[in-house]
Amino acid sequence: MSEGAAKKGERPRKFQAIRGTRDLLPPDTALWNRVEQTAHEVFSTYGFGEIRPPIFEPTELFARAVGGETDIVSKEMYTFLVSDLDQLIGWRGYISNVREIQSANALEVYEAALSYLALQLQKAVMSGELPDEARNQATIAKLNRHGAQVREIFVRWKESGQLENRDELDRLVDDAATTAAAICVGDEISLRPEATASVCRAYIEHNMQQLPQPVKLYYMGPMFRRERPQKGRYRQFYQIGAEVLEAVRPDVLELFKPGVQRDIKAQKELAKDAAIDAELIEMLMTFFAKCGLQGAELDINSIGHSAPPVDGKNVCRRAYVGKLKAELEKVKDQLGADSQRRIETNPLRVLDSKLEHEQPIIEKLPRIADHLCDECKTHYASVKRELDLRGVAYRENWRLVRGLDYYMRTTFEITARGLGSQNAVCGGGRYDGLVELLGGPPTKGIGFAIGEDRLILSLQESGKSPAAHGRDVYIAWMGQNAYATAIRAAKILRSASLSVELPPVEQKFGKALERASKLNSRFALILGDNEVQSGEWTLKTLADGSQQKLSEPALLEYLRKP
Numbered sequence: 078m079s080e081g082a083a084k085k086g087e088r089p090r091k092f093q094a095i096r097g098t099r100d101l102l103p104p105d106t107a108l109w110n111r112v113e114q115t116a117h118e119v120f121s122t123y124g125f126g127e128i129r130p131p132i133f134e135p136t137e138l139f140a141r142a143v144g145g146e147t148d149i150v151s152k153e154m155y156t157f158l159v160s161d162l163d164q165l166i167g168w169r170g171y172i173s174n175v176r177e178i179q180s181a182n183a184l185e186v187y188e189a190a191l192s193y194l195a196l197q198l199q200k201a202v203m204s205g206e207l208p209d210e211a212r213n214q215a216t217i218a219k220l221n222r223h224g225a226q227v228r229e230i231f232v233r234w235k236e237s238g239q240l241e242n243r244d245e246l247d248r249l250v251d252d253a254a255t256t257a258a259a260i261c262v263g264d265e266i267s268l269r270p271e272a273t274a275s276v277c278r279a280y281i282e283h284n285m286q287q288l289p290q291p292v293k294l295y296y297m298g299p300m301f302r303r304e305r306p307q308k309g310r311y312r313q314f315y316q317i318g319a320e321v322l323e324a325v326r327p328d329v330l331e332l333f334k335p336g337v338q339r340d341i342k343a344q345k346e347l348a349k350d351a352a353i354d355a356e357l358i359e360m361l362m363t364f365f366a367k368c369g370l371q372g373a374e375l376d377i378n379s380i381g382h383s384a385p386p387v388d389g390k391n392v393c394r395r396a397y398v399g400k401l402k403a404e405l406e407k408v409k410d411q412l413g414a415d416s417q418r419r420i421e422t423n424p425l426r427v428l429d430s431k432l433e434h435e436q437p438i439i440e441k442l443p444r445i446a447d448h449l450c451d452e453c454k455t456h457y458a459s460v461k462r463e464l465d466l467r468g469v470a471y472r473e474n475w476r477l478v479r480g481l482d483y484y485m486r487t488t489f490e491i492t493a494r495g496l497g498s499q500n501a502v503c504g505g506g507r508y509d510g511l512v513e514l515l516g517g518p519p520t521k522g523i524g525f526a527i528g529e530d531r532l533i534l535s536l537q538e539s540g541k542s543p544a545a546h547g548r549d550v551y552i553a554w555m556g557q558n559a560y561a562t563a564i565r566a567a568k569i570l571r572s573a574s575l576s577v578e579l580p581p582v583e584q585k586f587g588k589a590l591e592r593a594s595k596l597n598s599r600f601a602l603i604l605g606d607n608e609v610q611s612g613e614w615t616l617k618t619l620a621d622g623s624q625q626k627l628s629e630p631a632l633l634e635y636l637r638k639p
């Protein structure tokens with residue numbers, strides 16, 4: 078019996094989807110497919126190609142791109158250690174968890190564990206599973222030294238019957254725990270909480286800067302965040318996203334060097350970026366309209382200059398954040414615990430607060446629009462002009478700062494109806510400099526991600542659910558001769574893309590018709606001896622009960638009619 082199997086007399090465990098995850102089932106999945114198909118169609122008309130990055134990546138990729146201080150990275154990622162060094166991991170875990178040793182016998186076991194840990198580490202280095210570098214060699218030497226000292230303490234404890242140097246032993250145990258915990262036994266990987274970091278990683282890995290620029294990519298698939306589940310918020314959720322990446326040419330880099338007078342070429346470059354931003358947003362709104370999303374509202378903002386291609390300093394944003402922080406310090410006592418913490422970690426995020434009592438305080442804080450540098454102002458004005466030109470309606474929202482670190486200049490969010498408090502159905506923004514931060518060439522970027530679960534919820538709330546999954550034709554057959562014809566008929570109809578239910582066993586006609594209507598079939602094809610002999614098949618329309626006799630070709634023609 079396998080380990081998890083129920084013992085005799087015990088009820089077997091009832092498995093359920095893990096909290097925050099769920100099964101997507103028919104007929105809902107038909108709506109999911111329709112939405113995804115619409116994305117494929119709309120995005121390809123704007124020149125985007127699909128990318129399918131892996132679902133897990135090194136944790137460090139997300140930490141660096143999304144930001145180590147963000148909620149996503151600091152508390153919501155599903156992270157694993159990937160390593161084949163099970164023995165080493167086991168001994169490392171043991172030594173790093175021992176805090177105090179109570180008896181001579183326990184000390185003997187501890188000493189053995191120390192030498193096993195040193196031995197396993199040495200084996201891993203010798204076999205090449207871990208790098209033969211100074212750090213690992215020093216750790217091996219240290220563990221062996223600790224082992225020898227522990228051995229001495231043990232011998233004296235055994236001889237005298239008492240522990241004379243408790244402090245020394247505690248210090249050794251403490252030090253060994255720290256040393257063991259620091260042994261690097263493999264890569265930490267995380268399930269992706271979002272896909273922009275992966276797309277940038279792929280852009281660098283596949284040298285996409287050598288392709289015609291900009292490179293336009295879209296993706297769809299599951300993302301993972303350990304958030305508190307509620308309506309519209311899941312731990313496995315789905316995003317449909319798109320990214321535009323553009324390598325910055327050296328002559329463009331020159332235009333924006335500090336101290337260089339911004340000329341007409343620089344203005345044109347900013348206008349080009351704005352046009353890219355606006356076209357991406359236009360594509361997004363077109364997609365939502367094609368899906369039939371109702372009450373979609375677009376909020377936009379500019380959060381200033383964060384990563385100019387040349388020096389990577391937070392130019393106008395840094396100055397603004399400094400001012401904001403100073404003002405927040407003055408009202409600190411009136412803010413809640415979360416906002417107080419954010420004054421230190423990320424003051425911009427205070428603007429995101431939904432706490433009612435904080436709203437009048439936030440309204441009085443300095444606004445970024447009043448602190449943008451000339452370049453950011455020009456860019457933001459161009460984005461708005463470009464959106465007007467395209468007939469895209471928007472609302473300016475100075476508090477839209479977004480929860481990921483990589484944004485600069487344009488940020489935007491779309492909210493939709495029927496979603497309660499989790500009403501953001503899409504978020505995005507510009508992230509020039511992110512590719513560089515991940516080790517790539519100077520590159521500009523902008524993108525968005527749609528929360529597909531929320532989009533579907535909103536469509537369903539507005540009555541866009543597809544009808545229950547039905548069949549075009551139910552084949553009611555009787556007799557072995559008719560069965561062979563039924564199999565052939567099913568094949569022909571399916572190859573004409575009709576959905577067909579062929580019962581695997583003979584059924585009385587009355588029973589067959591009952592099942593046909595239960596399955597929501599449009600027609601029943603009745604095949605008995607008479608039909609087989611005459612070659613004229615009986616087709617019953619279930620909605621009105623009418624019947625007609627049709628030859629095989631006539632039947633196909635009839636069913637294909639819309």
Ligand code: HAM
Pocket residue numbers: 270271272273302304309310311312314315316318319320481501502503504505506523524525526527528529530531
């Ligand atoms: P985000 O705002 O973190 O941005 O997520 C985008 C959208 O994903 C949200 O507006 C929401 O609809 C949906 N979403 C997020 N978390 C959950 C959840 N736990 N359950 C259900 N839906 C959720 C990003 O992920 C960025 N990568 C967007 C981006 C792409 N920016 C530039 N390029």
